Amino acid sequence: MTFENMMELAERITPVEAEIGAFILKNKEHIPEMSILELAQRTNVSKSAVHRFCKRIGFHGFNELKVAISTDLAESRFNIALIDVNYPFEAQDGPQLIAKKLSKLYETAIEDTYNYLDFVQVQQVARLLNDAKAIDIYTHAHNMNVAENFQDKMLTIGKIVNCPKGFYNQRATVLASTPDQAAIILSYSGRATFIEPIVQVLFRKKIPIILIGKAGSNRYPQYITHALSISSKENLRDRISQFSSHIAMQYMLDVIFGCIYNMGREKNIAYLNASIDFMDDRKVDE
Template sequence: MFTNEIIATFNELEMLLYKYIMQNKEKVVYMRIRDLADETHVSTSTIMRFCRKLNCEGFSEFKVKLKLLLDEKSDITIKSGQHVLAEFFERTQNEKFTSKLEDAAEAISKANHVFFVGIGSSGILAEYGARYFSSLGKFSTYLKDWYMPIHANLNNSITIALSVSGENEFTISHIHKLKENSSKILSITNNGQSTIAKISDKNVSYYVTEEFFDKSNITTQIPVIFILEEMARMVYEKSRKND
């Protein structure tokens, strides 16, 4: 309803009106136009112009749309992740999944440099992964600056790319830049058929049900933490045996 494009067209009075409505949505749906005008100290004609910018014929239609928006929000329920995680941990007990982790850990242990990339919540976990690997003796770097020029030959390096959807454009472009500089790519994604999984040299997928709240992806990241920590421990064990 309130898109960025529409909000950008609001003048000073309309912006005051917008802020009041956002803070008092439950109250506004039951107000008369005159009541809202008094509360916000704007004219009824300003409110009507505001409504027309939102593709509403008048204040009554605006209130109906606002009420529908509130009803949609109230219907959203956040499910418990216990069942999803139980299924995931059950899948980790099979030999195929363990073999993938072992293969990934082998590649990481042989690399001279380990980089992590990701954005949003995946970026936070990428930073955590770099710290965790470094704590277990495999020095790793989280590449936070997407626009950092990479001119060095990254031969014998591996980049661990994190993405829930496996379709994030920023992460994909970063992967391409690293591949052009000879870095091997190991991705951790929710879906093994995603773009990032397909362009990677190796992929570990965890396949849990994706969840969204509004436009935010709130899919549990516990499987990613588990995979990162298991791989780091495997890398540590391999380095200890080699020593």
């Protein structure tokens, strides 16, 4: 995970710690050569404040932070040709260049999402969903395509996933849900108006809730059981389309599906083999 990602995910960060982080981000090129005393002097804080900052965002100490910064710098130099995630291609670009730029965009979105992954939490989410009697996914607009893709994959191993659409169906599904189920909220920004009333009822009904969105999108931590972060570089409005967030959301759900599949791999393979003739009646051997 990059230093910038760790800053975004840090909880209960103080104003002083936020200033230290902002200074580091602005002066990343010089941080690997600095001592902890020099950084403390440049930011007008104590050495212990710098050390607490390092601990807060997930490092054991300042030296470990410097190693992470050096790694970030090396990777950014290697990836000089960065793609604008909001406007990845220009008016004069032809098919070949558009294809190349979108390929780079998808690669970057997936790599950035990978850097956010907390693998212990991903496994916990997969286990929770695997054990659930049924899974309800609450989302809207373009994210519904991602939800239905996950639904299709889960059906191939006999897992029931519901994707209620619209105000009425979503709220009726919430009211009909039971504690042996699980819920997934897909929202890049976390600001969609459908979220708050739904998570409140789910929480009262003791139904575990998984939120998937960009870093910092968990606006309801009192209700959310697990929050998973995806690439957060896309602008909420100033963009051609949701190229980056769509592929990042798809990637996250595919990772979760892969973990669920492997939890009962032999059983799932047997289920697929037993159902293939019924599900696909084409005469493929003729």
